[in-house]
Amino acid sequence: MHFEKALITGGNGNLGRLLAKSLRDSGVATVQFDIPGSEPPDPMDEEIIVIGDVRDQALLSDTFDKHKLDAVFHLASLLSGSSEANPDEAWDINATSSYRLLKRSVDAQVKCFFFASTLATYGAGVTDPLPEQEQQWPDLLYGVTKVAVERLGVYYKLKHGLDFRCLRFPLVLSPFAPPGALTAYPSHAMKSACDGGNQFTFPVSGHIGTSTLFLDDVIQSIVSLAKADQKRLKQHVYSLHSFVLTGDMIEQAIKKRYPEFHVDYAPQPAAEHMLGGLPDVVEDQAARDDWDWQPQFDFDRTVDAMFELFSGR
Ligand SMILES: NC(=O)c1ccc[n+]([C@@H]2O[C@H](COP(=O)([O-])OP(=O)(O)OC[C@H]3O[C@@H](n4cnc5c(N)ncnc54)[C@H](O)[C@@H]3O)[C@@H](O)[C@H]2O)c1
Structure with a gap:
């Protein structure tokens, strides 16, 4: 698949900014679209940034017209905790705005539409290892909005020929994890140890395991899928996995480098339930x-x- 100029919604986020760089390194120009307050402190000359809200249809229309976009990477989203805390906003941003962006992308005849989905589209208590064809019955609003967009994307693919591509990510281990994400505690604990802290409280029990990917693999997977030959793609949506991660493993990895570092476990119901x-x-x-x-x-x-x-280093 060949495209030349891509819109990245949520383009100043944890994944978005690195995805933009990786696409640019592969010869694709990028437009990072994200909300006020998300501006990177150190923007590079080649970064094109549009500040706005995915709910703002006039601005999106201008952005499509001005930049002649031929690919969309849709990453803008409220994450799990904020979706549960602000359900109306979560539905507007994650579901309604995605519906509008899909329609707009069909009208603009983009060559590729990538959507970042999540393991949270499956509810709690799924079969483990998770089969690729497991039913999706999410029990948190974040997962509900994401599964809705997976279905909408496939609808626009089948009905209107949109080249919709989608990955369901597990937990992503990243040094740039958003501060409020429930899944970010391993990253925050490592950073605390590295910054000279001596204690961190984990919000889940040490034995709880979760399928995990490292950030670099996530970025690489998005670029690879987007550039893959359409004829080879037999599935609408793909799941990914690299390794299982537990709090105990993180604790040991930190203590190997910082033996004095102390970990407490204070399981929070929301985090225990989700992870x-x-x-x-x-x-x-x-x-x-x-x-x-x-x-x-x-x-x-x-x-x-x-x-x-x-x-x-
Ligand atoms: N990091 C993970 O563990 C993980 C796992 C599975 C799926 N995902 C998905 O990957 C995508 C990127 O996640 P991330 O880790 O980079 O999180 P992130 O919070 O850093 O990125 C999301 C971006 O969306 C932006 N955004 C939020 N509301 C917006 C709005 N109304 N208009 C425009 N932009 C808005 C935020 O400012 C943020 O920069 C998300 O769709 C997320 O659901 C992430």
């Missing part, structure tokens, strides 16, 4: 077969990379 309900292992053979998905980062390599980034 405890996610599978440890997700079957992702279809992605490996169809577009050669192969994660590069196992747990040890991920931890090394995170500590390197935190310590600025």
Whole structure:
């Protein structure tokens, strides 16, 4: 698949900004669209940034007209905690705005529309390892909005020929994890140790495991899927997996480097429910077969990379 100028909604976020850089490195111009307050402190000359809200249809219309976009990477979203806390806003941003963006992308005849979905589209208590064809019955609003957009994207693909591509990510381990994300505690704990802290409280029990990917593999997976030959893609949506992550594993990895660091466990019901309900292992053979998905980062390599980034090496 070849495209030249991509809109990235949520383009100043944890994944969005790195995705923009990776696309630019591969010869694709990018437009990062994100809300006020998201502006990077150190924008690069080649970064094109549009500040606005995905609910603002006039601004989106202007952005499509002005930049002659031929691909969309739709990452803007309220995440799990904020969706549950602000359900009306979550539906407007995550679902209604996605519906409008899909329609607009069909009208603009973009060559590719990528959507970032999540394991949270499955409810708690799914089969583990999670089969690729498991039913999706999310029990949190975040997952409900995401599964709705998966279905809408497939509808526009089948009915209007939109080249809709979608990945369901598990927990993403990232040094840039958003502060409020329930799933960000491993990253925040490592950073605290690296910054000289001596204690961190984990919001889930140490034995709870979750399927996980490192940030770099996530970015690579999005670019690979978007550029894959359409003829090879037999599925509408692909699940991905690299390794299982538990609080105990994070604690050990930190203590190996910072033996004095102390971890407490104060499980919060929302975090236990969400992370405890996610599978440890997700079957992702279809992605490996169809577009050669192969994660590069196992747990040890991920931890090394995170500590390197935190310590600025
Ligand atoms: N990080 C993970 O663990 C993970 C896992 C599965 C799926 N995802 C999905 O990947 C995508 C990116 O996640 P992330 O980790 O970069 O999170 P993030 O919060 O850093 O990125 C989301 C971005 O969307 C922007 N945004 C929110 N509301 C907006 C609005 N109304 N208009 C325009 N922009 C708006 C935010 O400012 C933010 O920059 C999201 O869709 C998320 O659901 C992330």
